[in-house]
Amino acid sequence: MSIDLDAWEIVVGLEVHTELLTRTKLFSSAINEFGGEPNTHIDPLTLGLPGSLPVLNEQAVELAIRVGLALNCEVQRSVFARKNYFYPDLPKDYQISQFDLPICAEGSLELPNGKVVGIERAHLEEDTGKSTHVGGGGRIHDAQHSLVDYNRAGVPLLEIVGKPDLRSAEDARAYVAELRSILVAVGASDGKLEEGSMRVDCNVSVRRRGDAELGTRCEIKNVNSLRSLGRAIEYEAARQVDLIESGERVRQQTRHWNEDDGRTHTLRTKEEADDYRYFTEPDLVEIDPGPEWIERVRAVLPMLPAARRHRLSTETGVPLERVALVVERGLDELCLAAIAEGADPERTVTHAEHNLSDAKAADLDPAKFAALVQLETGGELTATQAKTVLAEMVETGGAPADIAAAKGFEAMESGELEGIVDGLIAAHPEEWQRYCEGDGKITGFFVGGVMKATGGKADGKAVTALLQARKG
Amino acid sequence: MAERITTEDVTKVANLARLALTPDELETFTGQLAEILEHADDIAALDLAGVEPMARPLPLVNVFRADEPGTPLDRDEVLACAPVSEDGQFRVPPVLGEAP
Numbered sequence: 001m002s003i004d005l006d007a008w009e010i011v012v013g014l015e016v017h018t019e020l021l022t023r024t025k026l027f028s029s030a031i032n033e034f035g036g037e038p039n040t041h042i043d044p045l046t047l048g049l050p051g052s053l054p055v056l057n058e059q060a061v062e063l064a065i066r067v068g069l070a071l072n073c074e075v076q077r078s079v080f081a082r083k084n085y086f087y088p089d090l091p092k093d094y095q096i097s098q099f100d101l102p103i104c105a106e107g108s109l110e111l112p113n114g115k116v117v118g119i120e121r122a123h124l125e126e127d128t129g130k131s132t133h134v135g136g137g138g139r140i141h142d143a144q145h146s147l148v149d150y151n152r153a154g155v156p157l158l159e160i161v162g163k164p165d166l167r168s169a170e171d172a173r174a175y176v177a178e179l180r181s182i183l184v185a186v187g188a189s190d191g192k193l194e195e196g197s198m199r200v201d202c203n204v205s206v207r208r209r210g211d212a213e214l215g216t217r218c219e220i221k222n223v224n225s226l227r228s229l230g231r232a233i234e235y236e237a238a239r240q241v242d243l244i245e246s247g248e249r250v251r252q253q254t255r256h257w258n259e260d261d262g263r264t265h266t267l268r269t270k271e272e273a274d275d276y277r278y279f280t281e282p283d284l285v286e287i288d289p290g291p292e293w294i295e296r297v298r299a300v301l302p303m304l305p306a307a308r309r310h311r312l313s314t315e316t317g318v319p320l321e322r323v324a325l326v327v328e329r330g331l332d333e334l335c336l337a338a339i340a341e342g343a344d345p346e347r348t349v350t351h352a353e354h355n356l357s358d359a360k361a362a363d364l365d366p367a368k369f370a371a372l373v374q375l376e377t378g379g380e381l382t383a384t385q386a387k388t389v390l391a392e393m394v395e396t397g398g399a400p401a402d403i404a405a406a407k408g409f410e411a412m413e414s415g416e417l418e419g420i421v422d423g424l425i426a427a428h429p430e431e432w433q434r435y436c437e438g439d440g441k442i443t444g445f446f447v448g449g450v451m452k453a454t455g456g457k458a459d460g461k462a463v464t465a466l467l468q469a470r471k472g
Numbered sequence: 473m474a475e476r477i478t479t480e481d482v483t484k485v486a487n488l489a490r491l492a493l494t495p496d497e498l499e500t501f502t503g504q505l506a507e508i509l510e511h512a513d514d515i516a517a518l519d520l521a522g523v524e525p526m527a528r529p530l531p532l533v534n535v536f537r538a539d540e541p542g543t544p545l546d547r548d549e550v551l552a553c554a555p556v557s558e559d560g561q562f563r564v565p566p567v568l569g570e571a572p
Binding site: 022023024028029030031037038039040041042043044047055056057058059060061077079084086087088101131132133135143144145146147148149150275277280282284285286287288289 | 485488489490527528530532533534535536537538539540541542543544545547550551558559560561562563564565566567
């Protein structure tokens with residue numbers, strides 16, 4: 001299924017739940033740790049035993065403030081509320097969350113492509129336990145019974161609600177990736193989608209281009225990778241367009257993404273917020289971070305990905321979109337240090353972008369990296385040779401000149417290169433004829449031939465220049 | 473004044489709270505709830521411009537716990553209190569639908 005994007009616009013808003021990296025739970029001293037033997041991270045509050053009372057974990061608030069500031073939010077006085085519903089993974093029969101007064105309000109996030117997405121709010125709440133459905137092949141509707149593990153119940157969550165500002169599956173993926181980088185950078189989350197420490201609910205609607213009103217949305221759950229996020233959005237948008245074009249209407253509901261069949265399925269029609277009978281949590285007092293605490297947190301925030309992209313782009317003159325990957329790999333500091341040592345900015349970023357995907361690349365010595373770039377820009381190594389040497393530098397930490405010498409990489413005498421090129425032209429008159437007639441595809445034939453004859457030592461650019469010169 | 477609460481409203485709320493009410497109880501509680509809500513209307517009728525909203529009567533904010541692990545409960549002891557357990561977990565009847 002694909003949508004006519006000239007006629008239709010996809011509108012996406014994402015709700016991201018992230019588990020906060022505290023040692024203990026949000027309201028009790030049971031440990032917050034992924035996995036573990038079932039029901040070993042439990043205490044009276046986790047199990048909702050009578051008489052147990054919640055006491056707020058200060059570190060969870062600290063992390064929520066960090067995230068709020070990193071997302072340019074207003075960090076404000078906030079209040080906890082009870083959200084009432086019955087489900088076995090929630091032993092208290094209510095979830096402590098925040099409702100009308102969340103800790104963070106009105107922020108924004110900048111995507112690597114420069115688009116800015118609004119953040120409506122971010123609020124603290126507790127996670128639920130984990131149920132496993134037994135029998136019926138694990139399918140919830142056919143299960144014979146369920147088993148419940150409360151290790152996760154009460155783990156601190158921050159729910160970050162984005163505005164419906166996203167207009168494509170690609171931007172939605174970029175948003176989640178960016179949010180993940182920010183959460184990891186400020187130490188709030190380990191950002192693991194696969195382990196569920198970051199979970200994405202996805203609100204999708206469609207409207208005809210030019211319409212001012214938003215269409216009816218569906219919320220999609222069970223999206224556990226960036227890839228499924230993109231697929232789920234595209235599938236769901238196409239489903240809604242089909243409905244509307246065939247004269248039906250989209251009903252507001254929660255749908256479940258099934259990775260295996262690549263479709264979304266009805267889970268339930270959407271509850272009204274009223275049905276949760278939210279009310280102020282009587283067992284907890286307000287949080288009022290106050291300017292002093294907020295400024296203290298702001299002062300120790302690390303430089304965030306967006307600022308790092310702008311810095312690298314400004315200092316190297318390489319466009320924003322190209323430096324995104326370099327920052328994502330955490331190689332921007334290395335590049336800036338190498339440039340400070342005299343390396344050419346453009347070549348430095350290009351290597352980081354294309355030739356430094358190895359995790360060990362971040363440990364490269366900037367001075368050696370700079371020396372390698374200088375060997376290349378000075379004409380002593382070809383681009384291909386520089387790439388080979390760089391890979392070995394990452395592996396062994398060696399100096400570029402030593403590695404180049406050990407591999408027998410030396411700059412070719414230009415006379416030697418000319419001889420090889422002329423020999424190749426003489427041996428292949430038909431191909432040369434085509435080259436002279438402007439057949440661009442044949443260039444590779446000659447460059448490849450020279451590379452073969454020189455064992456890869458020739459500089460591709462020099463060969464192309466020679467060919468041009470011979471053509472006259 | 474807001475519309476008076478109906479027995480239908482109370483039935484719905486009772487259902488959400490998993491309370492089974494007899495017809496007599498339904499009548500009684502509808503009447504009592506209506507009186508409570510009317511009292512809220514009395515307050516709503518006051519001119520409260522310039523009065524700060526109050527979330528709770530205690531003048532307390534920022535009551536925290538340090539992020540330090542305590543002693544967990546013993547799993548076997550806890551599961552012994554459950555009606556049924558299996559593989560270190562609480563066993564519950566099949567659940568229809570996902571959690572909200």
